[in-house]
Amino acid sequence: MPKEFAVELQDLRKVYPMGDTEVVALDNVNLQIEKGSFTVVMGPSGSGKSTLLYLIGGLDWPTSGMIKVWDAVVDRMDENTLANFRRNRVGFIFQSFNLLATMPADENVAFPMRFSGAKPAERVMRSRALLEQVGLGDRALHKPTELSGGQQQRVAIARALIHDPPLILADEPTGNLDSTSGYSIMQLLSELHKTGKTVLVVTHDSRMQQFATNTIYLLDGRIVTPEEFKNATDVSRLEKQTQEG
Amino acid sequence: MRFFDLVGLILYNLNRRKGRVALTAVGVIIGTAAVVVLVSLAAGLQKNATSQLYGISDLTNIEVYPGYSMGDSQGMAVAVGGGGGKQMPDMQLLTPSTISDIEAIPGVKQVIPQDYLQLGIDMVYGKLHSYGNVIGLDTDDLSNMGLTASQGVTSLAKGTIVIGSWVTRNFYDPKARPNDPPVEPPDLLGQSVKFVLSKWSADGVEVKKTVTLKVVGVLNETRGMSDGSIYLPLSEVTAWNEWSRGTRINRNKEGYSMLNVRAESVDVTTDIADAINALGYQANTPQSYVEGINSFFMVLQVIFGGVGAIALLVAAIGIANTMTMAILERTREIGLMKAVGATNKDVLSIFLGEAAGIGFLGGLGGVLIGWGGSAILNVVALSYYASQVSQQGGLVPSMATSTPFWLPVFALGFATVIGLLSGLYPALHAASLVPVNALKYE
Ligand SMILES: Nc1ncnc2c1ncn2[C@@H]1O[C@H](COP(=O)(O)OP(=O)(O)OP(=O)(O)O)[C@@H](O)[C@H]1O
Ligand SMILES: [Mg+2]
Numbered sequence: 001m002p003k004e005f006a007v008e009l010q011d012l013r014k015v016y017p018m019g020d021t022e023v024v025a026l027d028n029v030n031l032q033i034e035k036g037s038f039t040v041v042m043g044p045s046g047s048g049k050s051t052l053l054y055l056i057g058g059l060d061w062p063t064s065g066m067i068k069v070w071d072a073v074v075d076r077m078d079e080n081t082l083a084n085f086r087r088n089r090v091g092f093i094f095q096s097f098n099l100l101a102t103m104p105a106d107e108n109v110a111f112p113m114r115f116s117g118a119k120p121a122e123r124v125m126r127s128r129a130l131l132e133q134v135g136l137g138d139r140a141l142h143k144p145t146e147l148s149g150g151q152q153q154r155v156a157i158a159r160a161l162i163h164d165p166p167l168i169l170a171d172e173p174t175g176n177l178d179s180t181s182g183y184s185i186m187q188l189l190s191e192l193h194k195t196g197k198t199v200l201v202v203t204h205d206s207r208m209q210q211f212a213t214n215t216i217y218l219l220d221g222r223i224v225t226p227e228e229f230k231n232a233t234d235v236s237r238l239e240k241q242t243q244e245g
Numbered sequence: 246m247r248f249f250d251l252v253g254l255i256l257y258n259l260n261r262r263k264g265r266v267a268l269t270a271v272g273v274i275i276g277t278a279a280v281v282v283l284v285s286l287a288a289g290l291q292k293n294a295t296s297q298l299y300g301i302s303d304l305t306n307i308e309v310y311p312g313y314s315m316g317d318s319q320g321m322a323v324a325v326g327g328g329g330g331k332q333m334p335d336m337q338l339l340t341p342s343t344i345s346d347i348e349a350i351p352g353v354k355q356v357i358p359q360d361y362l363q364l365g366i367d368m369v370y371g372k373l374h375s376y377g378n379v380i381g382l383d384t385d386d387l388s389n390m391g392l393t394a395s396q397g398v399t400s401l402a403k404g405t406i407v408i409g410s411w412v413t414r415n416f417y418d419p420k421a422r423p424n425d426p427p428v429e430p431p432d433l434l435g436q437s438v439k440f441v442l443s444k445w446s447a448d449g450v451e452v453k454k455t456v457t458l459k460v461v462g463v464l465n466e467t468r469g470m471s472d473g474s475i476y477l478p479l480s481e482v483t484a485w486n487e488w489s490r491g492t493r494i495n496r497n498k499e500g501y502s503m504l505n506v507r508a509e510s511v512d513v514t515t516d517i518a519d520a521i522n523a524l525g526y527q528a529n530t531p532q533s534y535v536e537g538i539n540s541f542f543m544v545l546q547v548i549f550g551g552v553g554a555i556a557l558l559v560a561a562i563g564i565a566n567t568m569t570m571a572i573l574e575r576t577r578e579i580g581l582m583k584a585v586g587a588t589n590k591d592v593l594s595i596f597l598g599e600a601a602g603i604g605f606l607g608g609l610g611g612v613l614i615g616w617g618g619s620a621i622l623n624v625v626a627l628s629y630y631a632s633q634v635s636q637q638g639g640l641v642p643s644m645a646t647s648t649p650f651w652l653p654v655f656a657l658g659f660a661t662v663i664g665l666l667s668g669l670y671p672a673l674h675a676a677s678l679v680p681v682n683a684l685k686y687e
Contacts, residue, residue, distance in 0.1 A: 059584055060681040079589050086680075087586020098581045098684070102261045112585035114254055117247040159585070 012065035043218030091160030093170035130158035150181030255598035272560030273607020280553030281615025291542030312337035338500030352513035381482025397462035580683030596672035604664015
């Protein structure tokens with residue numbers, strides 16, 4: 001039986017024109033992510049991790065190449081189909097939470113339902129249940145400013161789950177958190193993985209790997225083997241040391 | 246996105262930026278209030294002017310003057326209409342046969358010939374003197390002219406006169422010294438006044454004739470011609486005119502100076518006037534003044550409304566500015582909305598709705614303030630008029646401002662559309678943002 005893929009990328013390129021020159025953020029990326037996997041994307045700053053995640057989530061358009069998420073070909077979608085895809089197929093988690101400061105936690109969680117037309121009763125039930133699930137059952141009426149960073153990220157995770165998407169995309173979800181609350185966020189993501197979600201996490205924190213089923217290494221917009229990655233990062237570390245010395 | 250959710254989110258967004266929304270709406274409030282007050286004022290002035298015109302002369306009266314012919318065909322009509330008398334080819338006279346012609350026009354109730362006294366007159370009451378516009382009417386009752394009496398009667402008979410309401414105010418004492426108090430207007434009803442008529446004989450001697458007449462009626466004020474007029478039967482005025490020139494007047498050859506044609510109803514007035522004009526005479530109706538005045542006030546309303554609309558356009562720039570700022574500040578929020586499934590249309594609708602909402606709220610406030618302002622202006626202006634009237638006389642206007650029922654609805658709609666249009670560019674910009682760029686925006 002062939003493996004089923006949650007995400008398939010073929011010859012994916014993303015090039016930003018910068019005046020006369022071009023910045024190649026992603027350079028012919030070919031990648032398959034299995035359904036039900038917990039994949040960690042590692043790479044130095046500027047290697048194209050966020051770009052990769054946003055393209056898979058349909059928040060940006062590739063320069064060329066194909067993006068397939070489940071059966072949906074993301075790069076071919078029109079605006080409305082794409083909006084529908086973002087709403088129902090993926091849940092996005094950001095480094096900076098992106099909560100609406102004026103709304104209490106439960107309304108932040110239910111916010112995507114304003115665009116899907118869910119019934120008010122369903123919104124309340126679902127947002128309360130999700131807050132319960134992320135351990136914030138008693139914080140439903142707190143505004144983001146009344147919550148810690150870790151709690152805010154839990155609210156954001158609950159929001160990402162509101163339409164029960166099969167794919168969770170997280171861009172450095174622990175980047176703004178201290179190591180303890182960062183670690184509990186990792187545990188939460190791992191729990192989601194155990195409930196059957198396919199999870200793709202961009203991170204600099206190597207502790208994430210203990211929860212991962214796969215790790216992808218990015219260097220200058222290309223996917224590299226762990227050895228290449230190790231060599232390259234060692235070399236750059238050596239270079240750095242010699243420069244400093 | 247369902248409509249209910251859209252409106253809910255728009256209201257939520259407006260509510261969380263109360264201060265700025267209120268400040269922006271103030272511009273719209275001022276503009277809308279200006280539109281409402283100024284147009285109400287123009288409409289009020291119009292109603293006032295037309296209602297006072299209705300008072301001057303009721304609209305069923307048509308004044309007919311002799312026609313001045315323009316060509317041959319009318320010259321021939323003169324020959325026929327003039328009953329074969331002495332021809333005046335450039336003038337179409339108002340002869341007795343004209344009267345029967347006009348009486349034949351459908352809707353004509355009555356034709357009342359009129360003439361003026363063509364000689365000097367001095368009106369004497371005790372030691373007081375006065376003057377007035379002496380009018381002879383070929384009717385036995387002034388009520389046929391739509392006139393009513395405040396004292397006495399309106400009937401015209403030999404040896405009596407009916408005077409307009411201001412005639413008594415024209416009395417003066419020729420022997421008064423400069424510092425004497427002004428003459429109290431005498432109560433003339435039932436009193437006899439002397440008319441001193443004067444003419445110059447062929448050898449240059451002034452000949453005078455005194456007639457004593459009894460005042461039997463004083464007319465109600467009309468703020469028109471009748472107020473300063475003295476009414477007599479036409480036969481009396483004709484007799485005096487004949488005495489003045491020394492020969493008899495042949496109406497068939499000379500005609501009347503004017504005919505008052507009374508229509509059966511207001512609806513047929515202009516039709517009758519047109520028919521009379523077609524006969525070659527000059528017919529004037531107050532109706533045509535009313536129409537002229539109406540079109541003048543339409544222009545005034547448009548100009549006043551335009552001034553308010555300029556204020557609204559300035560407010561529109563304020564809305565556009567607020568929306569542009571809001572979209573800059575909320576760029577990340579727009580990115581988030583798109584990331585969680587908002588379509589471009591959703592984003593467009595939200596921001597257009599917010600802009601229209603500011604316009605609507607400002608419009609609502611402006612309509613209420615404008616309405617209230619018009620009502621207050623009405624009270625203030627009317628009490629001012631009333632004090633003026635008590636000092637100087639005249640009719641108290643019924644209103645200073647008048648708000649047509651469509652105006653608040655229109656102003657509210659206009660303010661909302663202005664808001665919507667001002668939000669169009671910022672909202673389109675918001676809708677077209679690439680989600681990832683919006684999310685990365687600092
Ligand atoms: N809008 C843009 N315009 C031009 N260049 C861009 C743009 N967005 C990203 N890049 C470039 O693309 C490359 C990849 O960026 P990306 O954000 O994917 O890196 P990253 O791996 O997420 O880095 P970090 O770990 O610092 O978040 C970088 O060189 C970056 O400068
Ligand atoms: Mg990044």
